[in-house]
Amino acid sequence: MSEIVRGVIAKAKGAPVSIEDIVIPDPGPGEVKVKIAACGVCHTDLHYREGAINDQFPYLLGHEAAGFVDLVGEGVTEVQAGDYVILNWRAVCGDCRACRRGRPWYCFNTHNADAKMTLVDGTQLSPALGIGAFADKTLVAAGQCTKVDRRAPAQVAGLLGCGVMAGLGAAINTGNVSHGDTVAVIGCGGVGDAAIAGARLAGASTIIAVDIDDHKLELAREFGATHTINSNNRDAVKGIQEFTNGFGADVVIDAVGRPETYEAAFYGRDLAGTVVLVGVPDPTMRLDLPLIDVFGRGGSLKSSWYGDCLPSRDFPMLIDLYLQGRLPLDRFVSEEIELDNVEAAFEKMHRGEVLRSVVVL
Ligand SMILES: NC(=O)c1ccc[n+]([C@@H]2O[C@H](COP(=O)([O-])OP(=O)(O)OC[C@H]3O[C@@H](n4cnc5c(N)ncnc54)[C@H](O)[C@@H]3O)[C@@H](O)[C@H]2O)c1
Ligand SMILES: [Zn+2]
Numbered sequence: 001m002s003e004i005v006r007g008v009i010a011k012a013k014g015a016p017v018s019i020e021d022i023v024i025p026d027p028g029p030g031e032v033k034v035k036i037a038a039c040g041v042c043h044t045d046l047h048y049r050e051g052a053i054n055d056q057f058p059y060l061l062g063h064e065a066a067g068f069v070d071l072v073g074e075g076v077t078e079v080q081a082g083d084y085v086i087l088n089w090r091a092v093c094g095d096c097r098a099c100r101r102g103r104p105w106y107c108f109n110t111h112n113a114d115a116k117m118t119l120v121d122g123t124q125l126s127p128a129l130g131i132g133a134f135a136d137k138t139l140v141a142a143g144q145c146t147k148v149d150r151r152a153p154a155q156v157a158g159l160l161g162c163g164v165m166a167g168l169g170a171a172i173n174t175g176n177v178s179h180g181d182t183v184a185v186i187g188c189g190g191v192g193d194a195a196i197a198g199a200r201l202a203g204a205s206t207i208i209a210v211d212i213d214d215h216k217l218e219l220a221r222e223f224g225a226t227h228t229i230n231s232n233n234r235d236a237v238k239g240i241q242e243f244t245n246g247f248g249a250d251v252v253i254d255a256v257g258r259p260e261t262y263e264a265a266f267y268g269r270d271l272a273g274t275v276v277l278v279g280v281p282d283p284t285m286r287l288d289l290p291l292i293d294v295f296g297r298g299g300s301l302k303s304s305w306y307g308d309c310l311p312s313r314d315f316p317m318l319i320d321l322y323l324q325g326r327l328p329l330d331r332f333v334s335e336e337i338e339l340d341n342v343e344a345a346f347e348k349m350h351r352g353e354v355l356r357s358v359v360v361l
């Protein structure tokens, strides 16, 4: 039997979101209905609402969530009703060329539920990142559910579903930060601060935070930054060099994603160092670098999608670290809000006032 619940819908480009009744069909084969407990507000939800991802309105927003399995479809063996899960947007296929080579975190054929959630008039909804979790319940593929320790509160656990995982993974997985490395992180929002926390976990000896907002730099220190640079007042590259004996950092993470921040990351790293781009540029942006510098400085230039995470490997491990007090996931939660405050949360995010607003259901 299908079920009617509330969901936060973006109906048209740029229009404020609204709460609507939505119809959740029963899970089909390989699908799972999940009762949402909490869902963080991510920049990507705002990108959807602004029509910057694609034009498949109406969207059911929300994708950074944790909750409880409500009902499973035929053939689902990974989870059962009552399980506590974090939702992910990387349900790996096991069969594409990346998966077959043992690199499932690059899976090129990830999947979502086939059955469609709709408005009550039958209009099909596009769930954000194949999730759609600003809702009492949602429908996903079984592989999008990762079981974790239920002692971690949902408003904290859900954060691993997107931005925080992207930042942690940019440092740990993509940047491969290890003991004694020097690291710089440009842009200290939720993603950048998670990269800082990841660099600390991995044993970096120096962690330099770069932002244009002093309040963000203070928060970055709480996540583990050892030095800070306000790049409005001071050249980021010179600052990074100064804090690394004149050399530059081993790993520089760009968590903004603009040509000028990427260029600072490129020149702020040591010879043979690594640049990780985790901030998402807009499609009009271009980069102009002397090719001789790309060659001459060596090292590697990488991008990080979802922190190159493998949810089944990384989520339970990171929740365990949180429960042991080694990863301060709760510090990312700036405020807990109701479902009807998502629009206001977008505005706060836009003004840079929050790391994460989290809808608690
Ligand atoms: N790669 C992925 O899988 C993935 C996942 C989630 C989010 N993201 C992207 O990561 C980026 C950061 O997300 P967020 O949630 O942390 O955003 P945010 O808006 O909370 O944080 C951005 C931070 O960058 C700072 N900043 C802006 N311009 C700057 C500049 N020129 N120099 C230095 N600092 C600057 C801001 O002051 C702010 O503190 C976004 O582009 C987002 O879309 C990527
Ligand atoms: Zn695959």
Ligand SMILES: [Zn+2]
Pocket (backbone or CB within 6 Å): 042, 043, 044, 045, 063, 064, 162, 163
């Ligand atoms: Zn997101």
